[in-house]
Amino acid sequence: MRPPVNQTTTAPSPARSALKDRFGRTINYLRISLTDHCNLRCVYCMPLKGLTFAPSAELLQADEIETVVRAAVSVGFHKFRLTGGEPTLRADIVDITRRISAVEGVLDLAMTTNAILLPRLARPLKEAGMRRLNIHVDTLDPERVKRLMRFSSMDEIEAGIQAAEDAGFAPIKLNCVVTRDFNELDVVELVRRAVDRDWHVRFIELMPLGHGEPSRVALSNYVPTKETRGRIEEAFGPLLPFSAADAADESRNFRFEHGRGVVGFISPVSEPYCGGCNRMRLTADGRFHLCLLNDDEMDVKKAIRGGGGIEAVAAILGRAVSAKPTGHRLNEGLSTEERSMFQIGG
Ligand code: SAM
Secondary structure (H helix, E strand, O other), X not given: OOOOHXXXXXXXXXXXXXXXXXXXXXXXXXXXXXXXXXXXXXXXXXXXXXOOOOOHHHOXXXXXXXXXXXXXXXXXXXXXXXXXXXXXHOOOHHHHHHHHHOOOOOOEEEEEEOOOOHHHHHHHHHHHOOXXXXXXXXXXXXXXXXXXXXXXXXXXXHHHHHHHHHOOXXXXXXXXXXXXXXXXXXXXXHHHHHHXXXXXXXXXXXXXXXXXXXXXXXXXXXXXXXXXXXXXXXXXXXXXXXXXXXOOOOEEEEEOOOOOOEEEEEOOOOOOOHHHOOEEEEOOOOEEEOOOOOXXXXXXXXXXXOOOOHHHHHHHHHHHHHOOOOOOOHHHOOOOOOOOHHHHXX
């Protein structure tokens, strides 16, 4: 049995300066995937058949995740996001949230979710210290939800969004992956919903990851941001820059002169933002994944299960940051082949 995390070793005090990689980028944001399971099967992400999942014993446990977070904080990380697969499928999601939010030096803790389990979880997550939620919804049309996200219904997603609002998560941030022949026209209704309320809606370009049907869909059904933006401006008028450009923010944000909501575009293919990347990823099976769209990884679970504590993990994280690639090479037709998005975390 492993000792509880705070007995493995004393946590070094938070580093004064954050880690920089070989290209001078400050890396201070860790996205933690909790599982490769999902309760949806979005056409561009997970196939309906032929899936294999990591056995539960291979997934990092709550105390191991806490060790990684403490190590990350000790080398200057302060921003954390839970993702998956679908992170709310972890039975210990509230415990994990509580553990991470209690770590001194964690300034921001957010989660990306499809919202389906939020009616049960939104309040406990808020009470456990979750600060922000990004909710994935590709369309507001019930028929197209069934076609694109497959195992879900619009009613379930609406109930999840409502639960997030009721629990006090604000602003509501929606993520929509734009997929030709599935939802490229639905961006207008999503924007209408956002500007009527005080919501943020962000439109994401499809990225080809892994292999098989989802990666083929991502390649053949890709819609560039320029087209999506044009469609939105045609319906609502010109978009105005919302805030000063932040190089580390993957989303370029806008608003309308008379609307309340914010419209963002995440354009990894047409406008790569690798130069401002501040991210490291941790896979559910315990490896640092150095860049979303590359295969390079560094095992950290082995060190933890071999008795390594916070300092050992911090040393591996330091090596992972040093080895971070300069950026993706989608323009050369290269992407990650080993893993799909649900195995890395978006
Ligand atoms: N289950 C959660 C969710 O639905 O948001 C978190 C994990 S999911 C992998 C994170 C995000 O990645 C979702 O917004 C999803 O639509 C997006 N995504 C999945 N595959 C993608 C791809 N090939 N290109 C762009 N975004 C993708």
